[in-house]
Amino acid sequence: QVQLQESGPGLVKPSETLSLTCVVSAYSINSGYYWGWIRQSPGMGLEWIANIYHNGNTHYNPSLKSRVTISVDTSKNQFSLNLTSVTATDTAVYYCARRTPAMAFDYWGQGALVTVSS
Amino acid sequence: VVLTQSPGTLSLSPGERATLSCRASQSVSGSVLAWYQQKPGQAPRLLIYGASNRATGIPDRFSGSGSGTDFTLTISRLEPEDFAVYYCQQYGSSPPYTFGQGTKLEIK
Numbered sequence: 001q002v003q004l005q006e007s008g009p010g011l012v013k014p015s016e017t018l019s020l021t022c023v024v025s026a027y028s029i030n031s032g033y034y035w036g037w038i039r040q041s042p043g044m045g046l047e048w049i050a051n052i053y054h055n056g057n058t059h060y061n062p063s064l065k066s067r068v069t070i071s072v073d074t075s076k077n078q079f080s081l082n083l084t085s086v087t088a089t090d091t092a093v094y095y096c097a098r099r100t101p102a103m104a105f106d107y108w109g110q111g112a113l114v115t116v117s118s
Numbered sequence: 119v120v121l122t123q124s125p126g127t128l129s130l131s132p133g134e135r136a137t138l139s140c141r142a143s144q145s146v147s148g149s150v151l152a153w154y155q156q157k158p159g160q161a162p163r164l165l166i167y168g169a170s171n172r173a174t175g176i177p178d179r180f181s182g183s184g185s186g187t188d189f190t191l192t193i194s195r196l197e198p199e200d201f202a203v204y205y206c207q208q209y210g211s212s213p214p215y216t217f218g219q220g221t222k223l224e225i226k
Contacts (some may be wrong), residue, residue, distance in 0.1 A: 038215075046162070046205060048215035061213045095161055102168050103209030106154035108161035 002027040004109035012090075014117050018078035022096030022109055023076070029054045030074050034099040036071065037081045040111075052079055069080040086116045091116050097103055119143055121218035129226040136193040136222045138221045140206035145186045150209035150224065152193045153182055156220075167205075193223075201225050217219045 007018035022035070029035060036051035050070040051059045058070055064083070072079040083090060094112050097105040120143040130136055140151070143147055148169035154162035164173040166182035169189060179194040206218040 046207075046217035047217050048217075049155060059214060059217075063213065085121040096144045097161075101166065102152070102171070103150040104164055104165075104173075104207065104216070105154075105162070106173060108163075111161055 002107040006096050006109045006112035018086050020081045025084045029077050035079050036099050038095045039092040085114045088116050094102050121206050123218035123221045127222045129224050131226045132196050134196050140189040140218050142187045146174040146208045148185045151189050152207045154205045155202045
């Protein structure tokens with residue numbers, strides 16, 4: 001059973017950088033699939049942020065692209081998210097997930113609540 | 119593409135049939151339309167992909183249909199564990215992935 005687990009600070013100050021890591025278990029990132037980040041907030045609902053392939057190929061949500069970097073470390077079987085210049089509107093539960101060839105997300109992490117506040 | 123789900127809240131009893139709607143602002147390929155179930159404190163769970171294909175382990179009381187701009191998730195006979203929030207999701211033009219705002223299925 002594929003498992004994903006997010007980790008990172010739960011509190012980030014405004015204007016700083018939000019950094020999260022997703023460790024994948026029971027499946028090698030090198031074996032394929034895209035891997036992505038999705039966030040959920042009461043105001044914005046579910047919002048896709050970015051995807052990455054094991055070869056480093058990336059796709060970003062245009063609305064966040066200027067502030068987002070997604071990266072992969074295949075040696076550790078994990079991928080990461082950096083979101084710069086955060087504001088209160090970036091407060092959300094951040095999920096990592098695996099994207100299928102049918103463009104759906106079939107395995108999800110449990111979610112990491114990140115609050116932006118001074 | 120904006121996905122609009124209706125109704126916002128659906129109140130039904132166990133054993134009844136549930137019909138949830140997802141309407142797209144422009145035509146969506148059915149091959150990239152998915153449905154998810156989310157319970158409080160949990161991540162979304164993939165139910166249906168490609169508009170009508172059940173994901174692994176999903177009971178056959180869940181079915182999806184539709185094409186173009188109108189898609190439907192049907193739960194043939196509601197079980198107590200089916201009461202949750204349901205989201206549709208599409209892949210298309212910018213942004214590539216969008217979700218509907220959700221339908222809350224509550225016990226009547």
